[in-house]
Amino acid sequence: MMRGTALTGPLAVRGDAAPPDPPRAALDRVAAIWQAEKARRGDALFDGRLFSIRTLAPGLITGWLAPYSWYVAQRRDAALAAALDIRPLGVTGIMICDDGIVLGRRGGGVETDAGLWELAPSGGVDGEFRTGDGSLDLGAQLLNELVEETGLPAALATAPPRPVALAEDGESGITDVGLLLRIACDAAAVRAAFAPLAGQEYAELAVVPRDALGAFMAGRAAQFGRVSRCLIETLGLTAP
Structure with missing residues (x-):
């Protein structure tokens, strides 16, 4: 839900x-699952x-900050949830360019x-970016995802990304913070920046005018992510 x-x-x-203090049996199970994942997905899999x-x-x-291997293990074996207690936090950009809202279709190899x-863009929070008082800087995290996932430079942001909504997924345990991100470019510039990265995090990007967002989602009802749908509906982005 x-x-x-x-x-x-x-x-x-x-x-x-x-952090929690899992029993040795749980840690051994994590290690076994992680080794199996590395064998399946290759050494590029990184335990960040x-x-x-x-x-x-409020x-x-x-x-x-939890090891990524714990998160993967908990996804593969739900019995580990009580010991590991991984409830990830993510960031999702409500990114608006001159021509509309930017959406991406996830690649086939992502977790x-x-x-x-x-x-x-969207992604996990890894603790790399901090504010002056030591708090995690979600805006800087999102701008890093912007560069890595779309190829667009952070300098295109017209203001720091601003948290505007939460989406809590009771099924996966993941909570996403939706951040409003306005960028000074058009759809052609978005596509040009993304072209060298196509097939990595995202298979494709689309820029959808605000008044066409509802139809875009309706036409892809079974292929639209629950978190993004929740954020869009919470913010009323499909309203006339």
Whole structure:
């Protein structure tokens, strides 16, 4: 079940919560699953870090940085959830260029939502970007995803990305922060920047005029991501 919440004020994200202490049997199971994943997907699979939520309250999210291998293992074996307690936090851009809203169709080899359309860019929160007080900088994280996933330079942003909504997925345990991102370019520039990256994170990008967004989603009802649908509906982006 999806739950969307519009944000009306600032949002802080703190990553200093204590991590869980899983039993040895759970860690051994994680290691076995991770080795099987590496054998299947190759050495390019990297055990980085992702932010896992501990508490979620108005204006403040707290959590800790979990190994990516724990997240993959929990997805493969739901029995590990009690010991690992991975509840990932993600960022999703509501990116608006001169010609409309930017959407992407996920590549076939990504971990989540392969082949589905979603708001672009999007990604996990790895703790690399911080504000002056040590809080996680979600805006900087999103701009990094912008460059990596679309090829567009961060300098095109007309203002820092601003959190405007939450989408909580009760099925996957993932919560996404939707950030409004306006960029100063047209659809042709979006396509040109993305062309060298096609087939990586996204198989294709589309720029959809605001008044055509509802029809675009209706025509791809089974191929549209739940999180992005939730954010779009929460923000009323398909309203006349």
